[in-house]
Amino acid sequence: MPSTWVPLPTDSGYGIDNLPYGVFTTDHEPDRPRVGVAIGDFVLDAGAAAHAVGATPEVSAVLDAPSLTGLMAAGRPTWRGVRAAITTWLTDPGLRASVEPHLIPRRDVVLRLPFEPADYVDFYASEHHATNLGRIFRPGTEPLSPNWKHLPIGYHGRAGTVVVSHTPIVRPSGQRKAPTDAVPSFGPTRRLDIEAEVGFVVGAGSELGTPVGLGDFADHVFGVCLLNDWSARDIQAWEYVPLGPFLGKSFATSVSPWIVPLEALDAARVAPPARDVEPLPYLDDRAAEPWGLDLSMEVRLNGHVISRPPFASMYWTAAQQLAHMTVNGASLRPGDLFASGTVSGPEVGERGALIEITWNGENPLKLPDGSSRTYLEDGDEVTITATAPGPNGTRLGFGEVSGRIVAAR
Amino acid sequence: MPSTWVPLPTDSGYGIDNLPYGVFTTDHEPDRPRVGVAIGDFVLDAGAAAHAVGATPEVSAVLDAPSLTGLMAAGRPTWRGVRAAITTWLTDPGLRASVEPHLIPRRDVVLRLPFEPADYVDFYASEHHATNLGRIFRPGTEPLSPNWKHLPIGYHGRAGTVVVSHTPIVRPSGQRKAPTDAVPSFGPTRRLDIEAEVGFVVGAGSELGTPVGLGDFADHVFGVCLLNDWSARDIQAWEYVPLGPFLGKSFATSVSPWIVPLEALDAARVAPPARDVEPLPYLDDRAAEPWGLDLSMEVRLNGHVISRPPFASMYWTAAQQLAHMTVNGASLRPGDLFASGTVSGPEVGERGALIEITWNGENPLKLPDGSSRTYLEDGDEVTITATAPGPNGTRLGFGEVSGRIVAAR
Known part of the structure; x- marks a missing residue:
């Protein structure tokens, strides 16, 4: 790659190899x-x-x-x-x-919001995250549902509340019911959380009835952004059986303003972790170079790094997610957004959500300023950043997705 | 209402009181x-x-x-x-x-498709339907989840695959696993079903962070259509735990081409069924004239009436659904579509889905042509129609939503 005449600061993530x-x-x-x-x-x-x-x-x-x-x-x-x-x-x-x-x-x-979201799908592709949440939400049962290693679990979220980084996040209200409560109560969420994720933005659409195979991933996905799937855990826990998350997620989803072209990420491609279940042919990426991506993410709370989730640890790749999402013939439109699911590695310091970091509030997180957190407080600001390997030893920056909590109205 | 100079056939559902x-x-x-x-x-x-x-x-x-x-x-x-x-x-x-x-x-x-769907939400508001599905999907447990009578359960569906009536429905393929199978297999769904529903189309949007109260329903909802939420029950049963329906629903949702203005439905408003759980204030419609709607629906399979679902039996009204959907501050956009959920009455002949009519295939449905059905076969055509009371003893027609199954590709 030739060098640019634009003056670049040292370690700029926005070099000539990125161009988001x-x-x-x-x-x-x-x-x-x-x-x-x-x-x-x-x-x-x-x-x-x-x-x-x-x-x-x-x-x-x-x-x-x-x-x-x-x-x-x-x-x-x-x-x-x-x-x-x-x-x-x-x-x-x-x-x-x-x-x-x-x-x-x-x-x-x-x-501004870099694209008009068409449909938004959120996956659940980190084995560590899904295992942690299974243990917290369904104690005493197998943490992973029987389907988890056979297909990338996902659900549709609300496209109309996808907002760009730095949009204030109003603490949502809703129904919450602790297991010890006889009936639900209404009020602002007491368990406002983050989910550090990577978003994939569809450019070229597809026809209704025509699946997009694993090998066609790069023909449809325009680029990659960072995403924070804000979550109200008490609302979610009460509502999500049997049809999945709804109001616990639909109040806001923040995305970073820069879309890194998929083409810029060749040097970031890595093999995903070993899978211990034989994939069905439409999900079998062992023959082709797979779409694991070695993104290094950082989550900051009020400026303090609280986690470094390793994206390369995700069990399911974005190419598998796209193949799954369309295998029933569902069509794609420009602007369709699908997200990886919370990125959590095996270590506590690699978890992408407070519910995991604090184990649903049992182990409060101590911040260097002397305060501690179970979940987010009004005024808290969360910022997710990431970099990826570029050509010739460079690093590509994804910028940041950031949001500050404002009090419930 | 004055009479029209347009010649009207006897019992036209499209009189001067309708104007969809x-x-x-x-x-x-x-x-x-x-x-x-x-x-x-x-x-x-x-x-x-x-x-x-x-x-x-x-x-x-x-x-x-x-x-x-x-x-x-x-x-x-x-x-x-x-x-x-x-x-x-x-x-x-x-x-x-x-x-x-x-x-x-x-x-x-x-x-044509009468509006560009923004977000699509599907509810689950018939107590009879939810009870039947609970019994079929989760035998041996309480059929209604503990939250069901406290809030209108719903989830986001795929807006990009909402299609207009008469669009062919390609039989979807996907992962299916019977409880007796050791591992899932891939192939065309064997349990293709309908869900007879009523859709509500949002016209005027709302601001992020601002709930739309029960009393503001008619300021936001432009009109009403019929909707068939095609469902692949084997795909759905395998995938839906823990995050809800996804590919079992996302391949197609058909809507009728005429949007009946909400203003035309004053004479159709009725009280919803008695609720046996005290609603939280934001869902409490007892003080105001509620939004039960006395629509008479008919479901035809290859021309034969197989069900007459009574919409007035729905436990949750559309106004409650809209209030719930926005109580966390989620914004509305023009074109947002939300559907009632399958309309099923207490009788077998009032059920809005084949899974209920045939009890997951155990009791095949005999058609007058001598054939029988558990689920839909290729070539089958399903048509849902409805009428509602209009002013002065007239009936308003909703037209129809129809679709024919074509073989998997």
């Missing part, structure tokens, strides 16, 4: 969302740059747009072509004079 | 979807009629459109104004000459 996409506005034009690409400490106004360099109509059309929808829907050949073009703009010294005026300092832009 | 909205194309202009209103055996080209009578710009703007989104999002005062205007066009003899050229015989139009 987002949508931004400026204070000057708050009603004009535009497609941006992160490079160093700048955001490239991609549509303006396309015009400045005289890009092809195809490239200009998808970049000079108020959203990423056109680029996402255009499919993989276009994704490749656009990425190659932007790489040239940011590396060719002869184009610097044309392109540089369209670099905006990142601190001067407002990052 | 839809979206249609013609063979002549297959790529120009337009807003239509059903009246007698005709579809009124609403946008063209608005221009012909010189309607106000507000009315013309929402009717002369390729979708109902503008009208739906405009809110209740606009819904009332537009309905009053259309009523005048179809009743005032002085307007007949202007309006009549814009009536198209219903047989000459193609009815």
Whole structure:
């Protein structure tokens, strides 16, 4: 990969090998969302740059747009072509004079929700997380349900409440019932939690009735973001039998504003953990290079690192999830979002949710500021970050997904 | 209500008191979807009629459109104004000459999906259905989960696979495992079922963080349709613990093409059944006129009536469902769809799903043509219709939602 003429801070996660996409506005034009690409400490106004360099109509059309929808829907050949073009703009010294005026300092832009979520599916792919939650929610029974190693368990969430990083999270109210209570009570959740996850954003859709096989993953998935699946554990515990989580999750799901192109993640691909159950053929990824991804995640609570979940430990890969989600003929649309499920490794310091870290509040978490937490308090801010291996020893940054809790209304 | 100058067949469900909205194309202009209103055996080209009578710009703007989104999002005062205007066009003899050229015989139009589904939520509000399914899926335990009478159980479904009536339904494949099997197998579902339901379509959205109370139901819900929540029972039974139904439902959900305005249903409002658990205040509809609806539904399999589910028997009303769905601050968007759950009365002939009618196949259903069914066979066609009381002893028709099973691919 050639080097960029854009000045890069040391260890910038936004080097020339990353080029994540987002949508931004400026204070000057708050009603004009535009497609941006992160490079160093700048955001490239991609549509303006396309015009400045005289890009092809195809490239200009998808970049000079108020959203990423056109680029996402255009499919993989276009994704490749656009990425190659932007790489040239940011590396060719002869184009610097044309392109540089369209670099905006990142601190001067407002990052918006980077795509319009169509359907949102949340999976449950960490064996450590599923085991921990089984032990907490269903003590005395086998922690993993009998189906867990045969298929990637998932459910649909609420697409309309997917929000971009830094959107305030209002503490939700609802019905809660402790096992010792005779009847449920109504009020603000007392067990507000996080789930540190990785989100996969579908670009190219598919036809109703046509499954998307394991090998077609990269033709449909546009890119990857970070995701916090905020969860109200007391609401969830009371409501979720028999039809699954609903209001305990549907109040908000935060995503990071930068979508890292799948194409940027070749160096991050790793083998998933050994599976101890023979997969059915449509989920069998042993023949092809699989889609485990070696993302290093960090979860901070009020600035203190409380966990470092290892994404490479996930039992089910995103390619298996996509194959499963469509094997019944369900169609895909541009903007479909599916999330990995909480990322938890085998160690306490690798767990992606407070319910696991504090074992449902039994072991409060001590913070360096002297306070402790079982679940989130009003005013708490949670930030999830991640990096992944890039080419030639570089690291790719995923930016962050962050949210602060505000009191129930 | 004045009478219309449009000739009405005897017992037309599409009289002047109904005026349901839809979206249609013609063979002549297959790529120009337009807003239509059903009246007698005709579809009124609403946008063209608005221009012909010189309607106000507000009315013309929402009717002369390729979708109902503008009208739906405009809110209740606009819904009332537009309905009053259309009523005048179809009743005032002085307007007949202007309006009549814009009536198209219903047989000459193609009815499209009437709205773009945003989020889709499916409830589980029939006590008879939930009890039957509990007995079948979880024999030997209490059929209703402890939460069932405290809150309307629901879950998010797949909005992207909501299809309009008469879309062919491809038999889905997936993982199935009978209790007697050691491991799951993959293949076409052997237990393809229907769920006869009523759908509620949200028009006016709401802000994130702001619940929609029981009393605000009619400010947000634009209208009502029929819905068939196709279900693959073997896939569902294997996958649904612990996070709920997923691929057993997500392959297709069919809706009727006509949205009956909520305003047309005043005469259909009835008290829901007596509840034997005290509702929490946000669900307590005893003080206000409640939203039970006396819809008479019919389910036909290959033309034979197999069930007459009574919608008035539903334990939870749509207003309670909307209040519950938003009590955690979840926002609404125009196009959000929520469904009642399978409508089943206390009698076998009132059950809205084959799993209940045949008791999971134990008691095959005999059809008048000499054949019998446990679940659906390829080529079977299921049609759900409904009527409701209108003003002055009339009946309002909901049209139908129909679908034919085609073999697995």
